[in-house]
Amino acid sequence: MIVAGNWKMYRGPDPHALRARVAAIEGVDVIVAPPYTELRTCVEAGLTTFAQNVHWEDEGAYTGEISPAMLLELGVKGAIVGHSERRQYFGETDTSVARRTQAALEAGLGVIACIGETGEQRETGDTETVLRIQVEAIGDACGPNERLVLAYEPVWAIGTGVTATPELAQEAHAYIKSLLDRPVLYGGSVKPDNAAELMAEPDIDGALVGGASLDIESFAAICEAAARSRS
Numbered sequence: 328m329i330v331a332g333n334w335k336m337y338r339g340p341d342p343h344a345l346r347a348r349v350a351a352i353e354g355v356d357v358i359v360a361p362p363y364t365e366l367r368t369c370v371e372a373g374l375t376t377f378a379q380n381v382h383w384e385d386e387g388a389y390t391g392e393i394s395p396a397m398l399l400e401l402g403v404k405g406a407i408v409g410h411s412e413r414r415q416y417f418g419e420t421d422t423s424v425a426r427r428t429q430a431a432l433e434a435g436l437g438v439i440a441c442i443g444e445t446g447e448q449r450e451t452g453d454t455e456t457v458l459r460i461q462v463e464a465i466g467d468a469c470g471p472n473e474r475l476v477l478a479y480e481p482v483w484a485i486g487t488g489v490t491a492t493p494e495l496a497q498e499a500h501a502y503i504k505s506l507l508d509r510p511v512l513y514g515g516s517v518k519p520d521n522a523a524e525l526m527a528e529p530d531i532d533g534a535l536v537g538g539a540s541l542d543i544e545s546f547a548a549i550c551e552a553a554a555r556s557r558s
């Protein structure tokens with residue numbers, strides 16, 4: 328099981344205190360994805376640390392971007408790519424997500440590549456089409472790379488307090504895995520009180536947690552639910 332905390336553009340909890348709280352949780356790979364300014368402290372605290380994005384070039388005139396090599400130099404182990412907030416507000420496309428993913432994997436980083444339908448796409452019955460296009464863009468560029476993890480994050484469930492039912496999430500995860508055989512995390516308002524039922528589903532391999540990762544106890548409780556789900 329994998330539980331990753333996406334701190335978004337928040338400072339997040341104290342990395343040393345977080346590390347001390349989650350260190351003894353067995354059977355779960357715990358990852359944090361803080362803003363850039365916190366990357367070094369998280370690495371130094373001994374947390375498996377991912378960036379929230381990564382570019383495909385080693386260096387160049389790409390203001391605001393960061394390269395795989397730069398992240399590796401810092402001791403960062405991977406990056407989230409294609410988060411719906413990047414797709415929605417910053418023009419990220421399936422093509423740019425695939426390029427970022429491919430370059431990061433080739434450089435030796437891990438990648439959590441995010442996919443998911445909007446509420447409107449679900450209502451119009453287009454969920455599988457959207458997921459297939461998103462997954463194929465990544466799969467065509469990278470194949471089932473061992474450092475690649477997917478995160479199913481229905482856009483209507485992110486930061487809204489509305490969580491997909493375990494059955495709905497399981498159905499989407501099974502479909503995604505039929506397209507690309509990699510672990511799939513669920514993301515979208517995961518909290519301590521819904522984590523266990525979500526992670527009991529056979530094709531839910533962990534969680535990508537936004538809001539609840541900003542609180543050490545909430546995040547640790549989700550990690551513990553993940554650990555119990557496969558014990």
Ligand code: PEP
Binds near residue numbers: 485487517536537
């Ligand atoms: C996220 O940012 O990836 C996310 C799932 O956020 P939240 O848990 O707050 O819905």
